[in-house]
Amino acid sequence: MANTIIGTSITIDGEITGTDPVIVQGTVKGRIALEDNVYIDESGVVEADIQTPSVEISGQFTGDVTASERVELKPEARMSGNIRSPRILIADGANFKGHIDMDV
Amino acid sequence: MADIVTQIGEGTRIAGHVAGEEDLSVLGAIEGSVSLTEVLYVEPSGRVEATVEARGAVIAGSVQGSLQLSESLVVDPGGQVKATVQTTTAIISGTVVGDVVARERLEITAEGRLLGDVSTARLIMADGATLKGRVAMAGLEDEPMPEGARAEATEARSSRSRATSSRASSRASSRRSSSYSRATPSIARPSARPTTASTSPVTATAPAASAVTSAPARPATSAPARPAPTPRPSAPSPAPSLARATAPRGATTTTTVVVEEPAPEPEPSQAAASGLLDPEEFADLGWNKGRSYLKSEDLNLEYSNLNEMIAAYTAHVSSLKA
Numbered sequence: 380m381a382n383t384i385i386g387t388s389i390t391i392d393g394e395i396t397g398t399d400p401v402i403v404q405g406t407v408k409g410r411i412a413l414e415d416n417v418y419i420d421e422s423g424v425v426e427a428d429i430q431t432p433s434v435e436i437s438g439q440f441t442g443d444v445t446a447s448e449r450v451e452l453k454p455e456a457r458m459s460g461n462i463r464s465p466r467i468l469i470a471d472g473a474n475f476k477g478h479i480d481m482d483v
Numbered sequence: 484m485a486d487i488v489t490q491i492g493e494g495t496r497i498a499g500h501v502a503g504e505e506d507l508s509v510l511g512a513i514e515g516s517v518s519l520t521e522v523l524y525v526e527p528s529g530r531v532e533a534t535v536e537a538r539g540a541v542i543a544g545s546v547q548g549s550l551q552l553s554e555s556l557v558v559d560p561g562g563q564v565k566a567t568v569q570t571t572t573a574i575i576s577g578t579v580v581g582d583v584v585a586r587e588r589l590e591i592t593a594e595g596r597l598l599g600d601v602s603t604a605r606l607i608m609a610d611g612a613t614l615k616g617r618v619a620m621a622g623l624e625d626e627p628m629p630e631g632a633r634a635e636a637t638e639a640r641s642s643r644s645r646a647t648s649s650r651a652s653s654r655a656s657s658r659r660s661s662s663y664s665r666a667t668p669s670i671a672r673p674s675a676r677p678t679t680a681s682t683s684p685v686t687a688t689a690p691a692a693s694a695v696t697s698a699p700a701r702p703a704t705s706a707p708a709r710p711a712p713t714p715r716p717s718a719p720s721p722a723p724s725l726a727r728a729t730a731p732r733g734a735t736t737t738t739t740v741v742v743e744e745p746a747p748e749p750e751p752s753q754a755a756a757s758g759l760l761d762p763e764e765f766a767d768l769g770w771n772k773g774r775s776y777l778k779s780e781d782l783n784l785e786y787s788n789l790n791e792m793i794a795a796y797t798a799h800v801s802s803l804k805a
Binding site for chain 1: 488489490491492493494495496497498499500501502503504505507511515
């Protein structure tokens with residue numbers, strides 16, 4: 380239960396680094412660099428560059444993602460940016476605009 | 484939001500600005516700034532190096548920077564705060580290093596340690612609490628003042644209190660010194676009185692004695708009186724000062740005293756050099772006090788002429804030997 384949860388009313392402007400999974404329900408601007416997964420919930424708004432093993436997006440995301448394992452866009456996801464990951468899942472209903480690079 | 488939703492995990496570090504309208508629990512680290520409308524919880528593993536603005540803060544971990552809280556600060560045991568704190572109430576059970584302004588109430592519990600200046604309306608310290616710093620206890624009359632003005636006011640107040648305290652201490656010290664000075668003469672005066680009383684009879688007898696000086700038998704008669712000056716050396720410290728003090732008084736009464744006063748000092752050495760008065764000679768006779776009684780004032784008064792006196796003594800000594 381050492382997860383990091385960014386609540387709906389929280390705004391972070393800066394850099395998030397660490398070893399714990401991060402769940403974003405609020406707003407993050409800047410950079411996220413983790414050794415664990417990032418979950419962007421439906422209410423989450425992220426304008427950042429993300430570097431993690433895995434990313435799951437249900438909310439709104441603007442920026443570049445570099446994931447060493449996988450990137451998943453849920454049906455509610457709206458994403459604008461580039462994805463660079465060996466495995467990419469995009470669900471029906473997800474909104475995506477950008478480049479995909481699976482050659483990692 | 485009543486329950487804590489937002490938390491920064493133990494392995495997470497945030498550098499930047501964190502803002503929000505809900506409680507924030509920090510198990511990891513935040514560097515930068517935090518502004519919340521609710522409460523910041525810094526858990527034992529949590530570390531915050533930031534300027535913090537919030538409704539309240541509960542700190543069991545460590546905080547560095549500044550805390551501006553509209554309501555309350557709670558520093559739990561183990562909590563470490565190195566920050567300037569502005570709050571309405573504060574309960575400190577951990578360690579706080581920095582100036583604290585608690586507009587209404589500041590409580591330091593038994594485990595609490597506070598190193599810094601304090602400005603508050605009510606200060607509660609438990610037995611065992613540690614506080615090092617200036618304390619300014621303000622009334623609530625300046626409650627409606629704006630934050631900045633209040634800080635300035637407290638600053639001004641603390642500086643003023645510093646000034647008044649220094650003034651008070653100087654006043655206290657002056658009072659102390661005056662009491663000392665008042666005490667010392669009261670000690671000095673009574674001791675001065677009896678000795679002046681004792682010397683005054685001597686001066687009174689002086690004219691009579693000087694009248695007898697020509698008679699060689701005089702030392703013999705004065706011999707039993709000699710033990711009288713001996714107690715004087717036993718109390719050596721008051722004697723010289725008193726002798727000095729009484730000297731002017733003697734000067735006003737008899738002019739001869741003044742003339743002879745400096746004379747006795749070189750006397751013994753002179754006498755010893757001349758070989759007329761060998762101290763060992765006196766020692767053999769059990770007159771160990773010979774020197775001291777030669778110096779004593781009454782002799783000065785009794786013998787206006789040194790040679791006369793020496794002659795008298797040698798005569799006396801020889802008569803004793805015989």
